[in-house]
Amino acid sequence: GQQVMQIPQYQHVQEGEDFTTYCNSSTTLSNIQWYKQRPGGHPVFLIQLVKSGEVKKQKRLTFQFGEAKKNSSLHITATQTTDVGTYFCAGRRLYTNAGKSTFGDGTTLTVKP
Amino acid sequence: DTEVTQTPKHLVMGMTNKKSLKCEQHMGHRAMYWYKQKAKKPPELMFVYSYEKLSINESVPSRFSPECPNSSLLNLHLHALQPEDSALYLCASAHLGGSAGETQYFGPGTRLLVL
Numbered sequence: 001g002q003q004v005m006q007i008p009q010y011q012h013v014q015e016g017e018d019f020t021t022y023c024n025s026s027t028t029l030s031n032i033q034w035y036k037q038r039p040g041g042h043p044v045f046l047i048q049l050v051k052s053g054e055v056k057k058q059k060r061l062t063f064q065f066g067e068a069k070k071n072s073s074l075h076i077t078a079t080q081t082t083d084v085g086t087y088f089c090a091g092r093r094l095y096t097n098a099g100k101s102t103f104g105d106g107t108t109l110t111v112k113p
Numbered sequence: 114d115t116e117v118t119q120t121p122k123h124l125v126m127g128m129t130n131k132k133s134l135k136c137e138q139h140m141g142h143r144a145m146y147w148y149k150q151k152a153k154k155p156p157e158l159m160f161v162y163s164y165e166k167l168s169i170n171e172s173v174p175s176r177f178s179p180e181c182p183n184s185s186l187l188n189l190h191l192h193a194l195q196p197e198d199s200a201l202y203l204c205a206s207a208h209l210g211g212s213a214g215e216t217q218y219f220g221p222g223t224r225l226l227v228l
Binding site: 031033035041042043044045048088090092100101102103104105106108 | 153154155156157158161169201203205215216217218219220221222
């Protein structure tokens with residue numbers, strides 16, 4: 001079945017440092033979404049990437065979708081304490097039923113002030 | 114309104130109890146989902162309803178029974194649960210098709226404890 005691997009599992013940074021999480025799929029994806037879950041909270045949608053090689057930016061966050069549509073990354077520039085949480089990618093394999101996205105295991109980010 | 118609501122927020126039940134979790138959205142989304150999330154793990158898909166019909170059942174035990182009374186409501190009926198079923202149960206909805214793809218909006222979840 002489809003596997004979505006996400007690394008690293010944990011990342012501890014000093015406030016102001018950059019942070020990157022990577023998502024890799026064993027199969028070509030139709031699209032990929034990124035979600036953020038704060039401690040004690042629920043996943044909140046950040047972005048969706050659909051096109052090969054797509055790059056999207058949201059303020060300090062930069063999202064990329066690989067040319068082969070098998071990998072993606074989320075990069076945060078100059079982290080702040082508000083960035084704390086677990087970041088999940090979720091992707092749907094090409095030609096599978098709509099709605100059947102597989103979540104990566106998540107990267108938990110802690111930021112030391 | 115991009116809100117998905119879930120009730121109750123917390124639920125404690127015994128293994129012989131019957132209870133129901135409720136989810137509601139008014140975004141006109143035609144896909145609704147149930148996920149189970151254990152601590153420090155990603156959400157695990159249980160069921161998907163598309164246009165009020167069950168389209169995906171991820172081999173979930175029959176002690177979990179989903180129901181979609183209409184396009185805005187989703188229920189999860191619980192019966193004879195086991196302690197290992199204790200988890201955060203998340204509901205989500207999505208607009209199917211078009212540029213929105215599978216962008217899912219999650220509710221706050223129900224924290225379930227089975228004793």
